[in-house]
Amino acid sequence: MLAILLARRGFRVTVYERRSDPRGANLDSGRSINLALAARGIRGLERAGVLERVMPFAIPMRGRMVHTDGGAELQMYGVRPDEVIYSVGRAHLNLALIEAADRFENVELRFGRAATGLTADNRVELRDAAGRVETAELAPTIATDGAGSPVRDALAVRGIARVREEPLAHDYKELTIPAAGGRPALDANALHIWPRGGFMLIALPNPGGTFTATLFLARHGANSFEQLVTGDDVQAFFQREFPGARALMPDLAREFFEHPQGQLGTVYTEGWHAGGDVLLLGDAAHAIVPFHGQGMNCAFEDCVELDDLLAKGGSMDEVFAAFERRRKPNTDAIAEMALENYVEMRETVLDPEYRRKKAAAEKREKSDPNAIPRYSMVMFHPEIPYAEARARSLTR
Numbered sequence: 001m002l003a004i005l006l007a008r009r010g011f012r013v014t015v016y017e018r019r020s021d022p023r024g025a026n027l028d029s030g031r032s033i034n035l036a037l038a039a040r041g042i043r044g045l046e047r048a049g050v051l052e053r054v055m056p057f058a059i060p061m062r063g064r065m066v067h068t069d070g071g072a073e074l075q076m077y078g079v080r081p082d083e084v085i086y087s088v089g090r091a092h093l094n095l096a097l098i099e100a101a102d103r104f105e106n107v108e109l110r111f112g113r114a115a116t117g118l119t120a121d122n123r124v125e126l127r128d129a130a131g132r133v134e135t136a137e138l139a140p141t142i143a144t145d146g147a148g149s150p151v152r153d154a155l156a157v158r159g160i161a162r163v164r165e166e167p168l169a170h171d172y173k174e175l176t177i178p179a180a181g182g183r184p185a186l187d188a189n190a191l192h193i194w195p196r197g198g199f200m201l202i203a204l205p206n207p208g209g210t211f212t213a214t215l216f217l218a219r220h221g222a223n224s225f226e227q228l229v230t231g232d233d234v235q236a237f238f239q240r241e242f243p244g245a246r247a248l249m250p251d252l253a254r255e256f257f258e259h260p261q262g263q264l265g266t267v268y269t270e271g272w273h274a275g276g277d278v279l280l281l282g283d284a285a286h287a288i289v290p291f292h293g294q295g296m297n298c299a300f301e302d303c304v305e306l307d308d309l310l311a312k313g314g315s316m317d318e319v320f321a322a323f324e325r326r327r328k329p330n331t332d333a334i335a336e337m338a339l340e341n342y343v344e345m346r347e348t349v350l351d352p353e354y355r356r357k358k359a360a361a362e363k364r365e366k367s368d369p370n371a372i373p374r375y376s377m378v379m380f381h382p383e384i385p386y387a388e389a390r391a392r393s394l395t396r
């Protein structure tokens with residue numbers, strides 16, 4: 001997205017990507033991983049001119065379907081019919097953006113190049129699969145190399161970036177709920193949650209009627225990944241905790257051991273730029289846990305805000321400094337809200353008091369459009385910065 005926005009401003013852009021070119025690969029083979037897209041991300045896709053390529057495969061989710069022993073209850077996300085979030089396939093989204101970026105003459109895509117660090121004069125150093133080393137020809141570098149960013153590490157070694165990484169004690173594992181007789185086995189227009197207090201299972205719909213389910217569970221201790229050693233352990237755990245979902249997962253044990261166990265955490269960084277030479281953006285600057293469905297949305301919002309600052313003009317150093325000043329309070333706020341939302345999703349949604357308060361908040365919002373609940377401010381109101389959304393919700 002950033003390459004597209006920069007190209008539109010007339011910059012020459014080279015995109016270096018560690019992975020190989022996904023074009024030509026069969027997107028429907030292998031694992032399907034999806035993300036919740038909301039208003040902040042939609043605004044970015046719109047600005048990049050890619051929204052109409054993404055929406056045909058985006059599935060609206062109007063609320064969270066909470067599965068308990070007593071059955072399932074739909075808790076609507078918003079008060080208006082258009083207040084929905086969308087499930088989008090990561091691979092399709094990547095492809096739409098790559099194809100759109102490649103249409104610009106001033107964008108060059110170089111796959112199979114991994115950033116390894118920075119040279120003394122702040123150029124990015126890269127290595128290909130054969131071990132050949134090159135230095136980026138263009139400057140400045142905007143590092144969007146994700147939560148484990150080697151460019152961030154290089155800035156940290158020089159004392160420019162001060163980094164605090166807070167790993168979560170819970171990991172995740174992605175599983176599949178296949179279509180049943182060609183039809184979705186669950187309501188396809190909802191995000192499904194099986195909250196169990198200390199842990200949870202969620203599922204988001206895919207085109208074709210399948211769902212990607214994600215188990216979030218502690219690494220160690222009672223009810224943890226370390227206890228799920230054999231196929232029987234996995235089956236017994238799911239039968240005890242998620243019998244309804246287990247009945248929909250014929251490949252549960254095989255997938256459980258074939259799919260990786262992913263780690264989660266928050267990365268807090270101060271010092272996102274080296275003068276006008278290097279800037280960290282997206283997860284590289286501020287990775288968060290996924291429980292508000294905002295990491296990608298926030299990264300897309302970064303792109304829009306950097307684009308706005310470039311439009312205003314000034315030296316790169318000034319633009320990068322203004323970017324960090326403007327974004328840091330907001331990315332800190334969404335990092336906290338994402339952690340808080342884990343407790344809400346796995347536990348609080350079960351509490352009758354929470355449901356009463358939610359109903360009261362929705363009623364208030366209908367009569368006073370300024371009394372917007374926190375979830376709605378984050379998901380449906382990109383004009384309200386994250387920090388303001390959090391502050392407004394805490395003063396209520």
Ligand SMILES: Cc1cc2nc3c(=O)[nH]c(=O)nc-3n(C[C@H](O)[C@H](O)[C@H](O)COP(=O)(O)OP(=O)(O)OC[C@H]3O[C@@H](n4cnc5c(N)ncnc54)[C@H](O)[C@@H]3O)c2cc1C
Pocket residue numbers: 016017018019034035036037113114115116144145146147149150172214262281282283284288290292293294295296297298299
């Ligand atoms: C389980 C899970 C569920 C999530 N669900 C949601 C959701 O529902 N909604 C949402 O908004 N967000 C969600 N997120 C967060 C979202 O995935 C990230 O915030 C988002 O992908 C960040 O984008 P990015 O471009 O900054 O980094 P990434 O998406 O990590 O992209 C980094 C890119 O850089 C490449 N790269 C990495 N290292 C190098 C290197 N050294 N050199 C060159 N290239 C490199 C990678 O191959 C990749 O293409 C979720 C995350 C997880 C883990």
